[in-house]
Each structure stands twice: as structure tokens, then as C-alpha cells.
Amino acid sequence: MDSACIFAAVSTTPRNNGKPLPLGLALAFRLALLAAVVTAVPLQSRAEGEDTGPMPTIEKLHATLLEVMKGARTLGYEGRRKLLEPTLDRTMDLAFMAEKAAGKYWKDFSEPDRARWVTAFRGNTIANYAGRFDGFSGQSFVTNGDEESPFDTRLVKTTLKDPTGEDVQLNYRMKKGAEEWRIIDIYMHGTVSELALRRAEYSSALERDGLDKVIENLQGQAAKLAGSRDSEASEQ
Numbered sequence: 001m002d003s004a005c006i007f008a009a010v011s012t013t014p015r016n017n018g019k020p021l022p023l024g025l026a027l028a029f030r031l032a033l034l035a036a037v038v039t040a041v042p043l044q045s046r047a048e049g050e051d052t053g054p055m056p057t058i059e060k061l062h063a064t065l066l067e068v069m070k071g072a073r074t075l076g077y078e079g080r081r082k083l084l085e086p087t088l089d090r091t092m093d094l095a096f097m098a099e100k101a102a103g104k105y106w107k108d109f110s111e112p113d114r115a116r117w118v119t120a121f122r123g124n125t126i127a128n129y130a131g132r133f134d135g136f137s138g139q140s141f142v143t144n145g146d147e148e149s150p151f152d153t154r155l156v157k158t159t160l161k162d163p164t165g166e167d168v169q170l171n172y173r174m175k176k177g178a179e180e181w182r183i184i185d186i187y188m189h190g191t192v193s194e195l196a197l198r199r200a201e202y203s204s205a206l207e208r209d210g211l212d213k214v215i216e217n218l219q220g221q222a223a224k225l226a227g228s229r230d231s232e233a234s235e236q
Contacts, residue, residue, distance in 0.1 A: 053181065058143060058172055061088075062158070068084055069133050069135060069139065072135050078226070084133075090180075096175075097184060100199060101199050102202060102203075103202065105211075117215065123222050139160060154174045168188070169189050
């Protein structure tokens with residue numbers, strides 16, 4: 001509804017059986033109608049699928065990370081992993097990240113090998129998050145805004161505030177998917193691309209050891225992390 005329609009709606013003198021209402025009732029009627037119209041405008045925009053931008057994706061991720069950190073001891077490694085898994089699947093484009101992490105070797109993978117690689121990459125990523133976010137000492141996330149980035153992406157700038165240590169700048173590169181924005185890269189300290197680091201590491205390993213061995217190592221790292229974290233929890 002445009003501004004002209006809103007003005008017309010609230011400018012109409014309300015009547016009762018053709019007679020104008022008393023001034024007080026008329027004013028109350030207009031205020032109520034204005035409130036109803038203003039409330040309806042954003043609802044109409046959302047119903048039409050208005051893009052809310054990449055911020056909600058990051059806020060969802062950060063909320064889950066804080067929940068995991070605050071409940072880390074009670075949840076244990078496996079509880080953290082189960083809590084993180086659906087959020088990471090929804091906020092990160094792990095299939096895209098796996099492809100880029102494989103570098104030039106991706107084009108040589110068969111379809112079954114690509115599926116195995118994505119599965120191993122995803123599992124290793126989730127395991128590392130479950131292992132890394134294993135405690136809470138007053139940390140918080142601050143979103144500092146977003147800006148345009150190359151290839152129809154956006155860069156969301158955030159800071160992990162740590163009262164017991166050094167604050168860390170975390171920038172997320174985001175791409176719009178079919179339904180919502182998803183993370184395709186994370187820049188530690190604002191400039192260090194996690195995806196570039198993984199591509200360098202995995203490309204070297206794939207050239208040296210081959211796909212089967214690298215997948216075995218990724219799966220082994222995740223299993224070792226799970227085992228070590230569970231043993232730590234049992235000792236507490």
C-alpha cells in the first residue's frame with residue numbers, strides 16, 4: 001500500500017449511519033486505522049518474499065555457537081556436534097566449500113568420489129566446530145555490518161569479543177542460495193581465508209597421497225577428535 005492510499009485511509013471522516021462520529025471517537029478511529037495499516041505494510045513485504053539480506057544467517061549461526069559454548073560441559077562433544085550439525089548445514093554451503101577446497105582435483109573426481117569427498121569434508125568441518133567451541137568465559141559476537149563483494153556475494157563483518165583474551169575479527173563471505181544467504185568462506189582476522197588455507201593443504205595432500213588416503217585422514221581426524229573430547233568429559 002503506497003503513501004497516498006495510507007493518507008486517504010486515515011483522512012476519511014468515520015461515520016455512524018451517515019452521521020459524523022464525535023471528535024474523540026473519530027480521532028480514536030483514525031489512530032486505530034493508521035496503526036493497522038502501518039502494521040500491515042511490512043507483513044505484505046515479507047509475504048512477497050522480500051530479501052532480508054545475509055545478516056539473519058550469521059545471527060542464527062552465532063546464536064547456536066553461543067548456545068553450544070554455554071552448555072559445552074553438559075552437552076559433551078557429541079551433544080555439541082548434534083546441536084551444531086543442522087545449523088551448519090543451513091548456514092554454510094558445505095558442498096560448494098568442499099568443491100573449492102579440492103581445487104584443480106575436483107574436475108577429475110567421478111560423481112561417486114565427489115559425493116565421498118563432500119561427505120568427508122562436511123563431517124570434518126562439523127567435528128572441528130564441535131571440538132573448537134568447547135567452553136564459555138563471557139564471549140560474545142558483534143555484527144559490524146556488511147558490504148558488497150565480488151561475484152554477487154556480500155561480506156558480513158563481525159567480531160568475536162573475548163573478555164579473557166584477544167578479540168578476533170571474523171568476516172563471512174555470503175552467497176544467496178535458492179532460499180537464503182549462506183556462508184561460502186570465513187576470513188579469520190578479517191583477511192585470512194579459511195577456504196584458501198584448506199585448498200592449499202588438501203591440494204598438496206591429494207597430489208601426494210591420492211583421494212582415498214585424504215578422505216581416510218579426514219575421517220580419522222574427526223573420529224580422533226570425538227574420542228579425545230569424550231574421554232576428557234568422562235574424566236571431569
